[in-house]
Amino acid sequence: MRAVTPFLMFQGQAGAALDLYLRLPGARLLHRQDTPEGRVQMAELDLSGQRVRVTDSPIPHAFTFTPSMSLFLDCDTQGEFDEVCALLGAGGTYLMPPGEYGFSARFAWLNDPHGVSWQVNLPA
Known part of the structure; x- marks a missing residue:
């Protein structure tokens, strides 16, 4: 492969x-x-x-993106985390808003305005 x-x-x-x-x-x-x-x-x-x-897609289809498949983004700084969340979250939907959930310094899970799911992480 x-x-x-x-x-x-x-x-x-x-x-x-x-x-x-x-x-x-x-x-x-x-x-x-x-x-x-x-x-x-x-x-x-x-x-x-x-x-x-x-x-x-050149062919119409009846499906779209789902949060069960997401792109996981590790950020280097709090500023970068905030920038990414603001950019992808504008016009999108938060599944887990930016916050401290106990497994990292900051985390957010969102669907961007095009339906793609992102997990945005600031490691501890």
Whole structure:
């Protein structure tokens, strides 16, 4: 096996999701190919060393993202934690709001405005 890469499939929101994720600290776009209609055919970004692939599905489907699969983000500082939570949480929904839950210095679990679930952690 060569690599395991998270793959996020959207229905028309991949471009907006990429714009949001590229505002995260340490994020950079590695590749993006759009369809003639302007939808994301395939993109790959690097989130602090983790490659993530993103696409707009060319086929409509009746499912979306679920919190049972999430991206877990460890932050280096309280400021970075606050920045990430503010960025991803704006327009999203908190499953566990930023707080101290006893297993780390700070933690939050949220669904971003595009439905992708993130666990944001500041280790103790």
